[in-house]
Amino acid sequence: MMSFISYFINGLSLGSVYAIIALGYTMVYGIAKMLNFAHGDVIMIGGYVVFTVVSTMGLGPVAGILLAVILCTVLGVVIEGVAYRPLRMASPLAVLITAIGVSYLLQNIALLVFGSNPKSFTSVVTVPALKLLQGKLIISGETIVTIISCIIIMIGLTMFIKKTRAGQAMLAVSEDKGAAQLMGINVDGTIALTFAIGSALAAVAGALLCSAYPTLTPYTGSMPGIKAFVAAVFGGIGSIPGAFIGGLLLGVIENLSKAYISSQLSDAIVFGVLIVVLLVKPTGILGKKINEKV
Amino acid sequence: MKKSMKKLLSLAMAIALAASLTACGSGKTSETTAAGEKAASGESSGAAASGEGSFKIGGIGPITGSTAIYGQAVMRGAELAIEEINADGGINGAQIVYNFQDDENDTEKAVNAYNTLKDWGMQMLVGTVTSAPCIAVGAESSNDNIFQLTPSGSAVDCAKFENQFRVCFSDPNQGAASAQYIGENKLATKVAIIYDSSDVYSSGIHDKFLSEAPNQGIEIVSDEAFTADNNTNFSVQLQKAQDSGAELVFLPIYYSQAALILAQAKQMGYEPQFFGCDGLDGLLTVENFDTSLAENVMLLTPFAADAKDELTQKFVTTFKEKYGETPNQFAADGYDAVYAIKAAAEKAAITADMDASAICDALKTSMTEISVNGLTGENMKWSKDGEPDKAPKAVKIVNGVYTAM
Numbered sequence: 182m183m184s185f186i187s188y189f190i191n192g193l194s195l196g197s198v199y200a201i202i203a204l205g206y207t208m209v210y211g212i213a214k215m216l217n218f219a220h221g222d223v224i225m226i227g228g229y230v231v232f233t234v235v236s237t238m239g240l241g242p243v244a245g246i247l248l249a250v251i252l253c254t255v256l257g258v259v260i261e262g263v264a265y266r267p268l269r270m271a272s273p274l275a276v277l278i279t280a281i282g283v284s285y286l287l288q289n290i291a292l293l294v295f296g297s298n299p300k301s302f303t304s305v306v307t308v309p310a311l312k313l314l315q316g317k318l319i320i321s322g323e324t325i326v327t328i329i330s331c332i333i334i335m336i337g338l339t340m341f342i343k344k345t346r347a348g349q350a351m352l353a354v355s356e357d358k359g360a361a362q363l364m365g366i367n368v369d370g371t372i373a374l375t376f377a378i379g380s381a382l383a384a385v386a387g388a389l390l391c392s393a394y395p396t397l398t399p400y401t402g403s404m405p406g407i408k409a410f411v412a413a414v415f416g417g418i419g420s421i422p423g424a425f426i427g428g429l430l431l432g433v434i435e436n437l438s439k440a441y442i443s444s445q446l447s448d449a450i451v452f453g454v455l456i457v458v459l460l461v462k463p464t465g466i467l468g469k470k471i472n473e474k475v
Numbered sequence: 476m477k478k479s480m481k482k483l484l485s486l487a488m489a490i491a492l493a494a495s496l497t498a499c500g501s502g503k504t505s506e507t508t509a510a511g512e513k514a515a516s517g518e519s520s521g522a523a524a525s526g527e528g529s530f531k532i533g534g535i536g537p538i539t540g541s542t543a544i545y546g547q548a549v550m551r552g553a554e555l556a557i558e559e560i561n562a563d564g565g566i567n568g569a570q571i572v573y574n575f576q577d578d579e580n581d582t583e584k585a586v587n588a589y590n591t592l593k594d595w596g597m598q599m600l601v602g603t604v605t606s607a608p609c610i611a612v613g614a615e616s617s618n619d620n621i622f623q624l625t626p627s628g629s630a631v632d633c634a635k636f637e638n639q640f641r642v643c644f645s646d647p648n649q650g651a652a653s654a655q656y657i658g659e660n661k662l663a664t665k666v667a668i669i670y671d672s673s674d675v676y677s678s679g680i681h682d683k684f685l686s687e688a689p690n691q692g693i694e695i696v697s698d699e700a701f702t703a704d705n706n707t708n709f710s711v712q713l714q715k716a717q718d719s720g721a722e723l724v725f726l727p728i729y730y731s732q733a734a735l736i737l738a739q740a741k742q743m744g745y746e747p748q749f750f751g752c753d754g755l756d757g758l759l760t761v762e763n764f765d766t767s768l769a770e771n772v773m774l775l776t777p778f779a780a781d782a783k784d785e786l787t788q789k790f791v792t793t794f795k796e797k798y799g800e801t802p803n804q805f806a807a808d809g810y811d812a813v814y815a816i817k818a819a820a821e822k823a824a825i826t827a828d829m830d831a832s833a834i835c836d837a838l839k840t841s842m843t844e845i846s847v848n849g850l851t852g853e854n855m856k857w858s859k860d861g862e863p864d865k866a867p868k869a870v871k872i873v874n875g876v877y878t879a880m
Contacts, residue, residue, distance in 0.1 A: 184718050191710040236763045299731040301738070301764035310744065321742040394707035395738045396731060404704055439711040444699045445672050 183317050188440045189433060194324035194393060196432020197331035201386040202409030203416070203424035204338060205379035211419035212355045212375045215273065218280040219260060221406015222287035223380050227253045227387030228302065228397050229295055235303055242305035242388075249384040257380025258373050266369065284403070291399035299398045302391040323393040330389060334382060335425045342421070347374060355419070408435075408451075415455055417468025426466060528827050530566055532557070532816065533597035534575035534809075535588045535612060536604030542580040545805045549604045549626050550575045551798050552809030555790070560813065566820045569827040571813075578603060582611035589615050597621065598831045599820075599838070601812045604805065606630035613639050622835040624816060626808035629753075631679070634861030638835050640842055641861055642808045642815065642851060643777065646676050649752045650683030650727065652867035653775050658691025662748060662773075663723035665696045667716035669709065669736060671728050672700035680727035680752055696721050701732075709736050710743065717745045726751040730758040737768040748773065750869075756804070759875060766875035773880075777851035778807035779870040782879035787850055804851070811849035815857075818845040 202224060209217045227249040234245035264283050268276045308322035342348035353361040354371045362368050390405060391397055408431060416427025431451060438450040458466065534553055536546030557571045565571060574595055576588035585608030592600070600616060600623045603609045609628030616623045617636035625633050625641045629649075634641045644652050657663060666688065671677035688695055696719035699712040713736065716724050724740075724747050726733050733755050740746070748771065755774040759766055780791050780801045790810060794802040816838075823841035825834050847855045852865030870877040 184714055187714055188711060191708075191714075195708055195710075232763070298762060299734070300762045301734055303763065303765075310742065312744075319744045323742060394735060396707065396735050398731075401707075404707075436708075436711055440715065444712060445702055448702070448705055 183314070184440075186318060188436050190320055190324060192433035192436030193429060194321075194327050194432070195436060196412075196429035197327045198386060198390050198393065198405065198428075199409045199412045199431050200331050200425045200428025201334055201382055201389065202405060203413040203428045204334065204421060205382045205386075206410050206413040207416075207418055207421060207424040208338075208351075208375050209379050210413070211421075212351050213265070213372045215265065215276045216280060216410070217265075217376075217379070218277070218406070218410075219283040219287060220379065220383060221402035221404075221409070222284050222291075223253050223257060223260075223383040223402070224387040224390065224406065225291060225397075225399060225402030226256060226287060227384035228391040228401055229291060230384070231305060231388045231391065232300055232302055232397055235305065236300075242307070246305060246385065246388050249388060250381045253380040253384035253387075254377045257376040257383070260380075261373055261376040266372075288399045288403070295399065297399065299396050302395040302397050304392040304395060305388050306392050321393075323389070327389045327393060330385065331425070331428075334385070335421070338378075338421055341378075347371070351375060411452070411455055414465055415458060417465030420465070420467045420469070423465055423467035430466075529570040529572050530820070530827050531572050531574070531596050531598045532813070533589075533592035533595070533600045533602070534573065535578050535585055535592070535600065535602035535608065536575070537580040537608075538575070538577045540579040540581075542605055544803075545627065546577070546580075546604045548803050548805035549602070549809035549812075551794065552802060552806035553601050553626070553813045555794060555797065555806075556810045556813035560817055566817050567824065567826060578605075578608050580605045580608060582608050584608075585612050586615055593619065593621070598827075598829075598834050599816055600624070601626065601809065601816070603628060606633055609633040610635070620832040620835045622816075622831070622838045624812050626812040627805050637839060637859075637861075639861050640815075640857055640863075642812045642849075642855075642863060644867070645862060647679040647683040648862060649775060650680035650685075651687040653680070653725065653727070653750065653752060654684050654687035654691045654693060656775060656867045656869055657723065657725075657750065658688075658693055662750070663721070664692060664694055665719070665721050666693050666723045666725055667697035667699070667719055667721035667747075668695060668725045669699050669701070669712045669716065669728070670726075671703065671706065671732065673702040673704075674728075676754065677728050684725065684727065706732050707735060709739050712736075713740050713743060713745055716747065717743075721747060723748040723750055726755065729754045730756070730761065733758055734761050734764055734768075737772070738765075741768055750774070753804070759872070766872075769872045769875070772872045773869050774872075775867055775869050776804050776877075777865075777868055778802075778804040779868070779877050779879035781877070786848070790850055807850040811847065811851050811855070814849055815842070815845070815847050815855070818847050 205220050230249040230252050231245040234240050234248050235242055260283055264279050265276060268279060304323060306322045306326045308326055310322050311320040311325060342351060350366045350371045353366055354368055358368055412427040412431040413424045415431060416423030434454055435447050435451050439447040442450060534550060536549050537543050538546040538550060554573060557573045560566065561570050574592060576591055578585035578588050585603050589612045600621055602625060603612050604627050606628045609625050610630065610632045613623060613636055617638050620638060623639045627643050628641055629643050629646050631645055668681060670681040685695060697716045699715055726736065726749055733751060751774045753776050756776055758769055791802060794806060819838045819841040822845050823837035825837050842857045843859050849855055855863055855865040857863055869880055871880050
């Protein structure tokens, strides 16, 4: 029983990281209707920025995360402006391919700048581990911080979209880009803001991911990126609570199947569950079915 | 205007991408030239010392490129042994001439290097250093029937042919050797394993360890795998090891994942004895790695530079004087390879005027009859299939450095 709780909490921690990344995917998809496959690599860049600030320059973890958030936000806006905006009218396939191209570009830049040797990441979390039940159950500080951050981000985003003008503009753009523009909403600006928020989340996710699993290579972001994309689809892509639930479920299923079925087959099981969910509910758990207007 | 700006920008991006691609290419060419120069100079120094009535021993390994550290170590270790032997009167009264060629860890260049050495008149080959070139050269040397002893080619196929022998343990044999070491030194009776099932090196060691463990009184209480696509979160595997009551966790994996496992074990407050193979060699060089995490980690490596025995001490001192650095296990493997050839050659009583094929036939038999006390093991013996039989050695990481046990 004790180990079940431990597996479950570790799964929640992993799932929280997926959820934060998935929020970035789902927002960009919901508003710009494109899959930003470079999102995972923005996470990796965020990780390297924190690593450079904290371990090489010797500044505090707060400074590291702040700088990573700023740089990743700028990076996200630049990527959107340079690589995606010119293709706004092109076919979705062209944008998808560009996104994959940007992903490889970022990986190779990191490879050139930082080299292929793995770097050991110093955790940015200083919260001590929680010992429960006379030390039988240990919850690491990273786990606590990751889960709490995920909940705060999720609530913050929902409030932002419901209560602010910019959030309302996002909703409008996501429903009908053309109509929103006619109503005087700056569509390009709104999409750029979406990328800025998504990339800032990626920086936070990068710092948390590398703190929990402390290694950093140019490919650190790619696998979590794909898993988070799956989580976003799982929960219903475009839906913010969906990404949150999808991410948590994915993490818990992955960890529990590792523990009780097979440590080698956990990925196969995760993707198998995804297929079953999509067969039963093609729009994902919280996805809305929108009828195409004729 | 705006449109042309965008075109310009995308053009610039394309150029940047192309430049980053060609950057790798040009790096490689410069390495090739450097290699050419080095190889040429190496050959001339070899030729200068050549004379009638001497054994010609060739060597192949990467002395430039990303694995240069291995090739240089073997080259220097072997060179040191040859100088000692020559100063001592040579093999069966004949001096040794040594010619080492660069292969940059590339199979094609290794075969070219082999052909260069064959033209030079090589009678025995110490090499190659890395596994893939070793397999490629093995196909040629078995065809020509030239004796080949690899110091460090650990892949199974590096000793595939009758004329091939090796000094290091093969990858899977490290599994058996680890089990023996743990059993003989009574390190633990309950052992957990965490291995990479998608990697041939790791699963090879794992399988052999599993089959040897019962013979050593080791009970495998937890046997968990991970794959290349899922190699950052080890919380489940570690939790299972902890729940199973394992005293020792065996990690037949590479150091980058091991660094993660050690960090995560600390996060969850789990402190068993960790034990790994040569894949863990490099753990302490991971940038920014907190070496206190690796405290007391043991790894199976044939050589520790701070071992107290006389042979090691003498080797390390001479090596440091000559090359200004502390020798690693590859240097020791190269050194032992040359002494193994000497022992086999003396046993078979070969002479320098015999041709390479006759020498090979003689050495094939005598290799299985000798026993060598080397840096990487005492009483090393070889079986007919080219595998060494020696007691495994391990080191422990204490205060961030390897310490002999």
